Amino acid sequence: MKHFSSRLWMVAIFILFVSACGNGSEDPVTITLVTHDSFTLSKATLSAFTDETGIVVEQLQSGDAGQLVSEAILTSGNPVGDVLFGIDNSFLQRGLDANLFLAYESPLLDQVPDEFELDAQHRVTPIDYGDVCANYWTAAFEDSAVPSSLDDLIDPAFRDSFVTENPETSSPGLAFLLATIARYGEDGWEQYWSALRDNGLSVTSGWEDAYYGEFIAGGGDRSIVMSYASSPAVGVLYSDPPVDTPPTGVLFDSCFRQIEFAGILAGTSEVDAAQQLIDFMLGTTFQEDLPLNMFVYPVNQNAVLPEVFLEHAQLSDNPLLLDWETIGKNRDTWTDRWVELVLR
Amino acid sequence: MIATSSDRVLRLTALVVPLLFGVVFYAYPVGAILVRGFESSTGERVGEVLSSASFRQVAWFSLWQALVSTALTMIVALPAAYVVARYQFWGRRALRAFVVVPFVLPTVVVAGAFEAVFARFGLDGGTIDLRHSVFAVLLAHVFFNYAVVVRVVGTFWEQLDYRPEQAARVLGATPLKAFRKVTLPRLRPALGSAAAIVFLFSFTSFGVILILGGPRIATVETEIWRYAVSRSEFDVAATLAVVQLIAVVALVMLTTRSGRTHSVDAVVMSSAVRRTDSPRQRLSLAGVIAMTVGLLGVPIFTLIERSLAVGDGYGLSNYQALTSRVSLLPTSPASALANSLLYATLAALIAATIGTLASLAASEGRGIGSILDIGLTLPLGTSAVTLGLGILIALDSPPLDFRSRWWIVPVVHSLIGIPFVLRSVLPALRGVGPNLRDVARTLGASPARVRREVDAPLAARAILVGTAFAFAVSLGEFGATSFVPRRPSTTTAPVAIFRLLGQPGDLLRGQAMALSVILMIVTALSALLIERSSGANGGLL
Numbered sequence: 092m093k094h095f096s097s098r099l100w101m102v103a104i105f106i107l108f109v110s111a112c113g114n115g116s117e118d119p120v121t122i123t124l125v126t127h128d129s130f131t132l133s134k135a136t137l138s139a140f141t142d143e144t145g146i147v148v149e150q151l152q153s154g155d156a157g158q159l160v161s162e163a164i165l166t167s168g169n170p171v172g173d174v175l176f177g178i179d180n181s182f183l184q185r186g187l188d189a190n191l192f193l194a195y196e197s198p199l200l201d202q203v204p205d206e207f208e209l210d211a212q213h214r215v216t217p218i219d220y221g222d223v224c225a226n227y228w229t230a231a232f233e234d235s236a237v238p239s240s241l242d243d244l245i246d247p248a249f250r251d252s253f254v255t256e257n258p259e260t261s262s263p264g265l266a267f268l269l270a271t272i273a274r275y276g277e278d279g280w281e282q283y284w285s286a287l288r289d290n291g292l293s294v295t296s297g298w299e300d301a302y303y304g305e306f307i308a309g310g311g312d313r314s315i316v317m318s319y320a321s322s323p324a325v326g327v328l329y330s331d332p333p334v335d336t337p338p339t340g341v342l343f344d345s346c347f348r349q350i351e352f353a354g355i356l357a358g359t360s361e362v363d364a365a366q367q368l369i370d371f372m373l374g375t376t377f378q379e380d381l382p383l384n385m386f387v388y389p390v391n392q393n394a395v396l397p398e399v400f401l402e403h404a405q406l407s408d409n410p411l412l413l414d415w416e417t418i419g420k421n422r423d424t425w426t427d428r429w430v431e432l433v434l435r
Numbered sequence: 436m437i438a439t440s441s442d443r444v445l446r447l448t449a450l451v452v453p454l455l456f457g458v459v460f461y462a463y464p465v466g467a468i469l470v471r472g473f474e475s476s477t478g479e480r481v482g483e484v485l486s487s488a489s490f491r492q493v494a495w496f497s498l499w500q501a502l503v504s505t506a507l508t509m510i511v512a513l514p515a516a517y518v519v520a521r522y523q524f525w526g527r528r529a530l531r532a533f534v535v536v537p538f539v540l541p542t543v544v545v546a547g548a549f550e551a552v553f554a555r556f557g558l559d560g561g562t563i564d565l566r567h568s569v570f571a572v573l574l575a576h577v578f579f580n581y582a583v584v585v586r587v588v589g590t591f592w593e594q595l596d597y598r599p600e601q602a603a604r605v606l607g608a609t610p611l612k613a614f615r616k617v618t619l620p621r622l623r624p625a626l627g628s629a630a631a632i633v634f635l636f637s638f639t640s641f642g643v644i645l646i647l648g649g650p651r652i653a654t655v656e657t658e659i660w661r662y663a664v665s666r667s668e669f670d671v672a673a674t675l676a677v678v679q680l681i682a683v684v685a686l687v688m689l690t691t692r693s694g695r696t697h698s699v700d701a702v703v704m705s706s707a708v709r710r711t712d713s714p715r716q717r718l719s720l721a722g723v724i725a726m727t728v729g730l731l732g733v734p735i736f737t738l739i740e741r742s743l744a745v746g747d748g749y750g751l752s753n754y755q756a757l758t759s760r761v762s763l764l765p766t767s768p769a770s771a772l773a774n775s776l777l778y779a780t781l782a783a784l785i786a787a788t789i790g791t792l793a794s795l796a797a798s799e800g801r802g803i804g805s806i807l808d809i810g811l812t813l814p815l816g817t818s819a820v821t822l823g824l825g826i827l828i829a830l831d832s833p834p835l836d837f838r839s840r841w842w843i844v845p846v847v848h849s850l851i852g853i854p855f856v857l858r859s860v861l862p863a864l865r866g867v868g869p870n871l872r873d874v875a876r877t878l879g880a881s882p883a884r885v886r887r888e889v890d891a892p893l894a895a896r897a898i899l900v901g902t903a904f905a906f907a908v909s910l911g912e913f914g915a916t917s918f919v920p921r922r923p924s925t926t927t928a929p930v931a932i933f934r935l936l937g938q939p940g941d942l943l944r945g946q947a948m949a950l951s952v953i954l955m956i957v958t959a960l961s962a963l964l965i966e967r968s969s970g971a972n973g974g975l976l
Binding site: 123125128129131133149150151155157160161162165166169171172185259260294296297299300304308309310311322325328330331332338339383384385386434 | 547646650667669746762763765921923
């Protein structure tokens, strides 16, 4: 212990050294793609873009979609990156209100069905979509009918069966609230939720606690859970031991459509490179890599789906939709009201 | 003369380096985000939220659950602190290492384990339903913070002169009276430290409240998150953050004051650790160990069991799978673990350096020293949202363009680790009462020599205790990390675990459990290692 203070010095110097280390020089154009933590790609995908264009893509991730949007709003004008991916239709209004994005109309949008192009000014570009739907545990309904409609959830036959998530803290929870508003209208949704509550509804804070805490999949006793249309396929893909029939089925009547967008962040100095990246994200190389990494569907209609999706994943034919501007305007009022109705 | 000038340099360093660190990485970012929040405000909405009944409810609940959590943890963990401080028994070191394990466990994993335990013992329905209750929250807070009391108080207790108690006993005091009148008052600096940490941890607890408490329970911490992230109402979030900070500053000032006024000549430099010599002592020892292992072990055992579950049987395939990347993660779980280990090592080094320097400054001075004492404890009581978003908007341009550097993650972790070092070291330094120093000086030792030969050995042990915590805190940190923009290749283990539990599939869940178990083992081993090195260094201790 004789060199007590000199040891401290060494550590202090080390820290100073670490903080002094800066970036080296960068020759090729480098742009930064900012995403939420759920964003992953196969290793080769972004290098294909670099091979094509000479542009290097750095990635930065932080938190969930809500964190991503809040952070983008707080850093608007001096964004952490050049392109943002991961803002969905439930957050879209908030991002556009904050003028986060520069408009860009990609030529590849002609391969994307019009229904996905929500912003007429092209400040954001649709990249992928999926449905948030209730799932039921197939084995629990061997001797009885499976739930097939939103109304079934308030039927006494399915009493104490359903668990969903708090729309204030969970994205599938919010999607389900929006689904019920889309179905029953501004006048009817409150009544529906009161009935749900009377029928023994359970609410958790997040998806993990619903699926693994209360749903049968994790040892709980609830047989219906708010999850995703892709959940059966993911369940097969990551089953252990391997199975070829999914453990859950989808209640297609409950599905709410989620569309995820990318946009060029205002404040970037690499507009041209950012536009090229948007084009690339709409191209089939990128689009076909999405399903197995993020379990979502490509918006480019020419993209080919992987086999496990073709076999086990299905989307709703008539997903519930709400106009994004309506969502933006009423969201906080709806969730406040929901808290009073369901939690108090 | 040389000794004196190097002493002056050390003194200056002890003030300036922690101050600079605290200002750049904490005070400035937090100040910036609060200012930004209020700039965007119309004031009206803030008043509306603050005057609402639900806000008062939330504030009151945050406070009392943290106070009760702290009291419970102190009561439950104090016997264990005593046992590891005073008794020599087989597995003592292992026990001290074991208690730190909960610190690194992601709350989503612990919550799952608790729920499984509730289900197994029939506590999830019928007459007793712990699911989504305050009791589950309190229980989890005791589980997570048990180690703080055992280690911070235990280490101090071990160095406490045991002769006054003996004297009291000889003079006819009952064991209980001797404890109350003689031991307890002298333990106060350490008790205050431990209580402050447990309170701050419980006050800012996030995952436990959301998952185990359920959607009906909210605290100031979860409300800050909801307003900032879910609603983008930054003015309300900033207001709540200020409320949180005021409460935290008040508490920290209270405990640091009591720590200062109650410094006593507490420390002896000879070990008071002894073997159990009566059947009664052995019985109480066994009881304390059984309780510790039961409380911490049952959820941990559930986790281990889950990590080994493969299909209908058991096996190691979840562990073998960790080296390959599953598609929903940007790296393999194994490399996420490597990232976490690197970050934890850096964070622990930074926390040890800054924390020790700040303790030296704080143990002497009032002025800046006590500002450091209070200021560097605040990050533990600051919402991850405030800290994370603050760094994002404040450290965004040269010369402080740090927000997307890889090392900002360990630096943020170290902010949360520093209070542990500070709170362990300060009682030890203050415990060296003026007498011991005076004796040394009278005998002709220079101030530097007093520091080197009196203060340093006594503090060394406490530094290691604090460093072990800083390491564990970093390994398990999720909240603040999630706000910092990170490269995919630098994904940490807790982030990977959270992602693995974000999609259905036994395979993913099994890997999340296996990764959690490895995190636990690494933590226990590191704690053991740090423990051993303390035995080797401080010959006197």
